[in-house]
Amino acid sequence: MNTLRKPLLLLILLLALASALSAQAESFQAVVAVDSMKVYSQQAPYPCLGALPRGTEVTVKAYNGSVALISLGGRTGLAQVGDMTRASQSAPAEATQSRPMQTTRKTRLYKKAKKSSKYTTLSAGTSVEVLAVNGQCAKVSYKGKVGYMDYSHLGEPGSAAEAIETAASVDNTPVQTGSAPVAAKASTRVYADASLSGESVSVSKGTKMTLLAIRGDVAMVEKNGAIGYMSLSDLERSSAKTASAGKGNPFASGSAQSTIYTFLTSEMGYNRAAAMGVLANIRYESDYLPTCVGDGGTSYGICQWHASRKSSLISYCNENGLDYTTLEAQLKFFKYEITTRYGGVHAFLKGVENTADGAYDAGYYFCFNFEAPAARTSQSTKRATYAKETLWVKK
Numbered sequence: 001m002n003t004l005r006k007p008l009l010l011l012i013l014l015l016a017l018a019s020a021l022s023a024q025a026e027s028f029q030a031v032v033a034v035d036s037m038k039v040y041s042q043q044a045p046y047p048c049l050g051a052l053p054r055g056t057e058v059t060v061k062a063y064n065g066s067v068a069l070i071s072l073g074g075r076t077g078l079a080q081v082g083d084m085t086r087a088s089q090s091a092p093a094e095a096t097q098s099r100p101m102q103t104t105r106k107t108r109l110y111k112k113a114k115k116s117s118k119y120t121t122l123s124a125g126t127s128v129e130v131l132a133v134n135g136q137c138a139k140v141s142y143k144g145k146v147g148y149m150d151y152s153h154l155g156e157p158g159s160a161a162e163a164i165e166t167a168a169s170v171d172n173t174p175v176q177t178g179s180a181p182v183a184a185k186a187s188t189r190v191y192a193d194a195s196l197s198g199e200s201v202s203v204s205k206g207t208k209m210t211l212l213a214i215r216g217d218v219a220m221v222e223k224n225g226a227i228g229y230m231s232l233s234d235l236e237r238s239s240a241k242t243a244s245a246g247k248g249n250p251f252a253s254g255s256a257q258s259t260i261y262t263f264l265t266s267e268m269g270y271n272r273a274a275a276m277g278v279l280a281n282i283r284y285e286s287d288y289l290p291t292c293v294g295d296g297g298t299s300y301g302i303c304q305w306h307a308s309r310k311s312s313l314i315s316y317c318n319e320n321g322l323d324y325t326t327l328e329a330q331l332k333f334f335k336y337e338i339t340t341r342y343g344g345v346h347a348f349l350k351g352v353e354n355t356a357d358g359a360y361d362a363g364y365y366f367c368f369n370f371e372a373p374a375a376r377t378s379q380s381t382k383r384a385t386y387a388k389e390t391l392w393v394k395k
Contacts, residue, residue, distance in 0.1 A: 027060060027061045027071075028059070028060055029057055029058070029059055029060070030057070030060045030068075030070070030085060030086055031056070031058075031084060031085055031086075032052050032053065032054050032058070032083060033054065033084055034054060034083045035053070035054050036052070036054075037051060037054075037084070038050075038051050038079065038080075039052060039077040039078065039079050040077055040078045040079070041077060041078070042069070042078060049077050052072070052079075058070040058072045058079075059071040059072070063081055067079075067080065067081065068084065081151065082150075082153070099129070099130055099296070100292070100294075101127075101130050101155065102125055102126065102127050102128070103122050103149075103153055103154060103155075106121065106123055106199055107121075107149055107150060107153040108121055108122070109122050109140070109148070109149050110149065111148075112148065113139070120147070126142070128141065128142045129141040129142075130154065133151050137150070137151065181208065181210060181211075181237070182219075182221065182236065183208050183236055184204065184207045184235065185205065185236050186205045186234070187203070187204050187205050188202070188231070188234040189201065189203070190202075190221065190228035190229065191228055191229045191230065192228060194215070194220070194229045196218065196229060196230070200228075201228070207223070208223070209222060209223045209235075210222045217231060217232045217233065218230075218231070219231070219232040219235055221235070249261050249262060250391075250394040251394075255288075256290075256302075256327060257279065257288055259327060259331075260278075260279060260282060260302070261275050264278055264279070267331075267335065268335060268346075269350065270349050270350065271352070271358070272354055272359075272392075273352050273354045273355060273358030273359040273361075273362055274358070274359075274362045276363070276387045277359050277362025277363035277364075277366050277384070277387045278349070278362065278366055279387070279391055280359075280363045281303075281367050281370075281383050282303060283386070284379070284382070284386070285302065285304040285371060286301065286302045286303070288302060290302050290325060290327040291325055292304065300313065300324075301324075302327065302330050303330070303334065303370075303371065304371075312337070313330065313333050316336060317329045317333065320332070338370065342369070344369065345365065345366060345369050345370045348362075348365050348369075349362055349365075356389075356392045359384075359388045359391065359392040360385065360388040361384070362387065363380075363383045363385075363386065363387030363388070364380045364384035365380075367379055367383045368380040
């Protein structure tokens with residue numbers, strides 16, 4: 001199970017990134033490189049528009065991670081980047097801002113930009129920093145070393161629970177989400193793909209995991225931060241004790257989530273609903289990682305403090321003898337910033353009802369007024385929904 005990493009995404013799950021597609025400096029022509037490439041609508045619930053045969057030439061208008069916005073005959077749709085190749089290998093290289101991404105499958109990191117060079121094998125879910133992209137070749141940094149890999153094997157970090165909900169919106173398969181302790185009934189296998197085929201690892205009888213979602217007879221499970229898929233019939237309820245919904249700390253002891261939750265409820269005096277609203281935003285901003293770097297290096301930390309706010313974080317920590325790269329230092333700066341510069345947000349969080357709707361309100365208000373990301377309204381709604389429907393019900 002430890003060889004699995006998150007996120008392990010299918011094309012259908014990557015549709016969750018559709019709204020985040022970033023425009024390229026110029027579009028380019030690409031050719032379908034598989035026997036049949038499915039094309040999906042840009043509009044929810046993202047129905048499949050049809051399939052294009054191998055050799056069809058399309059115009060790639062934009063792409064983000066593994067999802068591309070394509071155009072053919074005046075119509076547009078979404079397709080998988082890995083199903084296409086550039087029509088001309090002489091196309092100019094695309095300079096990109098350095099940004100964190102993750103491998104979506106087991107892949108190779110080459111020392112040079114050619115597959116005959118020496119390589120290191122990376123497991124699915126390995127985090128790398130993308131430095132530049134030329135066609136399907138990505139120049140990346142991994143553990144301080146620069147290498148080259150297939151760009152179609154990379155994807156944006158994301159939420160597994162959100163991804164499976166997006167998949168459900170495509171094929172209308174009922175999905176149950178939440179969180180529950182489970183264990184393997186007998187020795188079995190956990191797969192990287194929700195189709196329960198392909199790359200997998202074995203788990204022994206009694207292996208404890210967390211059940212995140214159920215779709216038909218397929219279970220999405222997590223263990224030590226790794227996410228995979230297995231048959232629901234191979235699982236049984238674990239005897240591990242859990243806190244009741246709405247009470248106590250719902251996160252694993254010692255995790256970044258647990259530390260942040262405890263800080264928000266104890267140090268900041270927020271109720272559980274307010275804490276969930278803030279946590280939902282931190283999950284989307286940094287996935288709870290204090291060393292997360294974004295926006296080409298101009299944003300940093302769990303809240304992705306940007307530009308002058310990043311400078312304020314560093315200055316505050318230097319003045320108070322703190323290491324700004326640590327979670328402890330960033331939580332102390334969070335308290336300072338929200339109580340002195342965002343007093344209205346702080347007051348709002350202190351006053352929200354300790355209910356699921358309160359978690360929604362906290363997530364929305366914090367996003368809109370404290371984080372203020374691009375596409376502020378849609379992002380606020382997205383994070384508020386995550387706070388209410390995923391974090392609030394987490395046991």
